[in-house]
Amino acid sequence: MSTHSTHPTEHLSALSSSFSPAVLTYLKSIANNEHPLPPSQLQELQSYLSKPHNDADPKSQHTTPQASLPPRHHEDKPNGSVDLKHLAEYLASPEGDAMMPLGDTDLTYPISNYFINSSHNTYLTGNQLYSESSTDAYTNVLLRGCRCIEIDVWDGDAKSSTAEAEEQSEEKKHKHRPHIPRSLSPHHKRPPSEKDRPVANNSAGETLSLPTPWQSASTAARAEPRVLHGYTLTKEVSFREVCVAIREAAFITSDLPVIVSLEVHAGKEQQEIMVEIIEQTWKSMLVKPTASECQQLPSPGELRGKILIKVKYVAPERATRRERRQKAPTPSMRRKDSSSSSSDSDNQGSVDAKEKKKSSIIEPLSALGVYTRSYHFKDLSSSEAAVPCHVFSLSEKKFMDIHESHGPTLFSHNRNYLMRAYPAGTRVTSSNLDPAVFWRKGVQIVALNWQKFDAGMMLNEGMFAGSGGWVLKPRGYRGNSQDQRFGVSDESQGGAISHKTLSLSIEILAAQELPLPIGDHKPHSFKPYVKCELHIEKQEERTGASIEGGGRSKDGEYKFKSKSCRGIEPNFGGEKADFANVPTVVEELSFLR
Secondary structure (H helix, E strand, C coil), rough: CCCCCHHHHHHHHHHHHHCCHHHHHHHHHHHHHCCCCCCHHHHHHHHCCCCCCCCCCCCCCCCCCCCCCCECCCCCHHHHHHHHHHHHHHHCCCCCCCCCCCCCCCCCHHHEEEEEEEEEEEEECCCCCCCCCCCHHHHHHHHCCCEEEEEEEEECCCCCCCHHHHHHHHHHHCCCCCCCCCCHHCCCCCCCCCCCCCEEECCCCCCEEEEEEEEEECCCCCCCCCEECCCCCCCCCCHHHCCCHHHCCCCCCCCCCCEEEEEECCHHHHHHHHHHHHHHHHHHHHHCCCCCCCCCCCCCCHCCCCCCEEECCCCCHHHHHHHHHHCCCCCCHCCCCCCCCCCHHHHHHHHHHHHHHHCCHHHHCCCCCCCCCCCCCCCCCCCCHHCCEEEEEEEHHHHHHHHHHHHHHHHHHHHEEEEEECCCCCCCCCCCCHHHHHCCCCEEEEEEECCCCHHHHHHHHHHHCCCCCEEECHHHHHHCCCCCCCCCCCCCCCCCCCCEEEEEEEEEECCCCCCCCCCCCHHHHHCCCEEEEEECCHHHHHHCCCHHHHHHHCCCECCCCCCCCCCCCCEEEEEEEEEEEEEEHHHHEEEEE
């Protein structure tokens, strides 16, 4: 291995070309201990200098392909000063990142003991009313660390292979043409009327109406489910293509489990195709059904590389009864001397209709929900609320209503069982709620609109950065890791964990190469400033009182804004943001934005 020495003046010249004058001035003052580093940072720097290293330019993205050089022989300089070149290398390294590494996460607790990085209406690329649906949206969020994604599934339209080929050809020619509703498309076929349906004779010689065929032997020509935001102008994407995109991207950045939340609007036949596509596409990635009923949730460590399906649960015996009723003759076809009274038949008919409306999911699809079974929320004292693998999904408004009426019970429930919260349907611009409010109530799956990077998404990034998408809850927020077969208690959020007083000081020195706002091409007219906010728990969250804004994403409770400077390389002169004696802080659930 060959090495060469570099003259100190060459080091200084290289640094001068890499940093702005203001930044370089501060680096020199830190290196000379005129502007000393805090003890914790100085210790990190010394640890960095003692490691084997690659002799690379501090601003370069690449290192030389040669073997690592030995540790730097750091000489003790007077007053704790350090070599300027080594300081620059440290600041450009992962060790110099402002974000502290999370360290190893304990992945042995049941999955209800973790916050999970989650997306709402994942398929959309923009607003909730008329944006495109795309498989790229799934790839994007999965590569960014999302571990719970959503698919809204609707019946697809059957079309001939000729029509499909013509449509694909037209799409290539007019890639950016406006979307035409299928009902107005020249390739759209109207549903057949009753008189169009084929008929056949049964063994008794009665004429029966057969159902319209819904698929052909060719998967290319049959109707397959589609993904879109129902009753809006959003564009659709194929369910099969979505499943393929998930398979390809699910475990690239993390091998921790992915939860797929299915919102199913498709009919029975299309649900059967959904099951077929899911099993064909995800194969061994799927969590297999267990031989017995789930008594305790598994841990994320036990589910590495696995996809969990969250779907409405239908008890197998209930699904079987429903299928038998659907196949049975209608009341008008029964013998008149039936032993059932007319009142009993009428009552049974109303019960059947009611049960059919509630149980629209077929059993094979429901069976895919092994540890994440979706149940309709009634209240926190219902029998479903004690099922170990149940998941309740609540809109932000419904959640806030329960917070005010049953706050301690809600918090206690979420220590032991999974809950999902999602943005209100009125958020048509894809804005977000304040996820920290919901995390502090113990909600594991706080689904956000990743289509917009607003305050809510910034807090989400702060929570999950470097975590693999699963973050262990603070100790007082966790349930019993040994046994989940117990009810909820009245333990409040306020008493679950000790609160601390925070004093935080941030010194703002300088910046360089700031990007100009879109459309602005004059650096001298650019006036950047630094704004930061503390997001901490409010008293109303602990007591169950009404929370101002109802959980909407908003500014933090403690704010700071620096003076403005001119240009893309501002010097803020060491201005300080001081947050002194901030009370009742839960470190793991408080955020600086």
